[in-house]
Amino acid sequence: MELILVVVGAIAVTAVAHRRGLEPALIIVMIGGAVSFLPDFEAPELDSHILLTVVLPPLLYSAALNFSFPTFLRNIRPILGLGVGLVVVTAFTVAAVASWLVVVPLTFGTALVLGAIVAPPDAVTAVAVGRKLGLPKKVMAILTGESLINDAAALTLFSIAVAQVAGTHTFIENPFLLFTYSAVLGPVVGAVLGLVTLWIRKRLANPGLETVQGLVVPFAAFITAEELHASGVLAVVVAGFVVGNGTLSAGYQTRLQERYVWNSVDVLLEAFVFAYIGLHLRFVLEDLRDAHESLTEVAIAALIVLVLVMLIRPLSVLLMFGRNKLSSHVERKLSVPAPAVGRGARGMRRADKPPGKWRSRIDRRSLSWQENVVVSWTGMRGVVTLAAAAAIPVTTASGEPFPERATIQAIAFVVSVGTLLIQGWTLPPLISRLRLSRFSDDHAADRGEELKAERAVHDAAEEVLAQFRANPPAGMDPQVLADIGNTIARHSQDADQMPDPEAHTKRAEVFSALYREVLSAQRAALIAERDEGRIEDEAVRGMLERLDLQEAGVSARLESRL
Structure with a gap:
């Protein structure tokens, strides 16, 4: 009963915060903290492992479903730098400083637990703000991709550090080998479960059952990987990539249902976690009072770690991205022309060699200094930090x-x-x-990507209609066939309008079959353009959603005639 009340209260606060234009996470934590000081209040308790297992997998899975894997690959270098490199640097820097501080008695092991907890930024807030204010697509792709893998790096470090402090047995004693094993096997588990999910979906052919099955996938991936001592986070992310890419071959009803279901799950879980943590504020302070004579020491240490965490990211971003701009500038100033001929020119042969298939898809454009500043300031901590803190075991292996x-x-x-x-x-x-x-240029950039998507949709429709005109169905009036082709050609350029079949006749059946063939060709063309990097993923997803809504409208009208 207590958990239900927490969920209802968190949702209510979220609704009010959105209406007022405030940040829901912060408001929920503050209100939860205030409620925890009410007389005779008892906070709801959940097992630490249950909290991570229930909350984290669906949040990551939902993000991976809505993120293009080709976009992830195009920005793999900054994503890995921020999602893995920066997390490791932050964790060990915080551990070194926290263990050196004399205000709190932390060993390096316990300080590394702290470092792993505060290392991963929560990009949910940054991505939400960036989408609302119109951040450039490359920045959005980097922040979203970072949020998918930084949790894996941080939680792997967290589990290793906790095992060392608690004295529990680990699958592989060497922490470096354990990290590698976890990072390699986790994606394999996720890919296998993702393919199995797609195989089952083809045989279900039922939107309701497919949506319910999708709700099980993140938990199955996370638990299976963790049972094999691999990274459950990476398993969930890869499963989301595989299922998200394969969902394009599913029915429009499944895609529409999943889109709204997962949006609701995200809001519910994030609100619950922030409320749960806020409601435990008084009890954390009571435990601190029992463990320390003065809370001032802990407050000083917390402020030092806060300042340190906020400084590490800008400095690291400057070193990672600024170094590339500086080296390219120096190279342009100091480079000399390469010899035009000569078998001995190794550099010439290397320059003439075309890049590989995957390397050619990597986006090597540098961020501007303004974009670097924004990326360096998106270090807000959130769900993972609070959930991992709550997941620290109460006792060690010795009790x-x-x-x-x-x-x-x-x-x-x-x-x-x-x-x-x-x-x-x-x-x-x-x-x-x-x-x-x-948005400062009147949506010019967005409109440019939308025009590309509309052009791809139009060209795909024209190709299908040309084949239809060349090979029309037998036994129908040519004028009726021409009307069908013209109607579909007109509406295929505007997904906001829906054709209205006159009756359940031969004309309506031909119309329906041809229209769905056009939609299928349009979806395939959009995905091909996106995978080749010619259209931004967000514009493609927007157009795909319009096509799904259009097909839903056509199907509803046809079914109403039966």
Whole structure:
């Protein structure tokens, strides 16, 4: 009953926050913290492992479903740099500084637990703000891709550090080998489960059952991988990529249902996690009071870690992206022309060699300094940080209390709320001040991508209609066939309008069959253009949704005639 009340209250607060234009996560945490101080209040309790297993997989799976794998590959270099490299650097830097501080008695092991918890930024807030304010598509792709893999790196470090501190047995004693094993086997598990899911869906052919099966996939991937001591996070992400790519061959009803179902699941889980953590604020402070004579020491340590976390990301982004711009500038200034001929010119042979298939798809464009600034300021911590802090075991393998558990949780709470408050509320004015919004040019960039998508849809429809005119069905009036072709040609260019068959006749049947063939060709053309990098993923997904809604309207009208 308590959990139901938490969910209902969190949803209500989220609705009010959205209506007021406030950040729901921060408001929920603050209200939850205030409620925790009510007399005789008892916070709901969940097992630490259940919290991570229930909350994290569906959030990651939903993000992967809505993110193009080709887009992920095109931006793989900055995504890996931020999602893996920066997480490792942050975790170990925080661990080194926190273990060196004399204000709180953290060993390097317990400090590494803290570092792994506060290392991964939660890009949900940044992506939501960026989408609302019109951040460039490349920046959006980098932030979204980073959010899919930084949790895997952080939680793998977290599990290794917790095992070392708690004295529990690990599958592989060597932490580096364990990290590699987890990172390799996790994606394999996710890919296998994703393919199995698509195989089952083809045989279900029922939108309701397919949607229900989709709700099971992230939990199955996460639990299976964790049972094999692999990365459950990577398994969920890869399963989402595989299923999301294969869903394009499913029916429009399945796609529409899943789109709205997963949006609802995201809102529900994020609201619940922030409310759950906020409701435990008083009890964390009570545990701290029992463990320390003064809360001032913990507050000082938390502020130091907060400042450190907020500094590491800008410095790392400057080194990663600024170094590339500096090296390219120096190369342009100091480069000399290569010899035009000569078998001995190794550099010439290497330059003439065409790039490989996958390497040619990598987007090597550098970010502008304004984009670098925005990326460096999107370090808000959120769901994963708070859920991992709550997932610290209460006792070690010997039955002793986990050392400094309350201290780590309090610092993680301050870091999460502090970054949401400082960076989350200053990010929108920063984007506006840097004039980075695509909306400042009257949606010109968005409209350009939409025109590309509309052109691909139009060309695909014209190809199908040309084949229809060349090979018309037998036994029908040529004028009726011409009317059908003209109607579909007109409406295939505008997915907001829907053709209205006059009756359930031969004409309606031909119309329906041809129209669905046109839609299928249009979807295939859009995906091909996206995978080749000629149209941005967001424009393609927008057009695909319009086509799904259009097909839903056509089908509803046809069924009403039966």
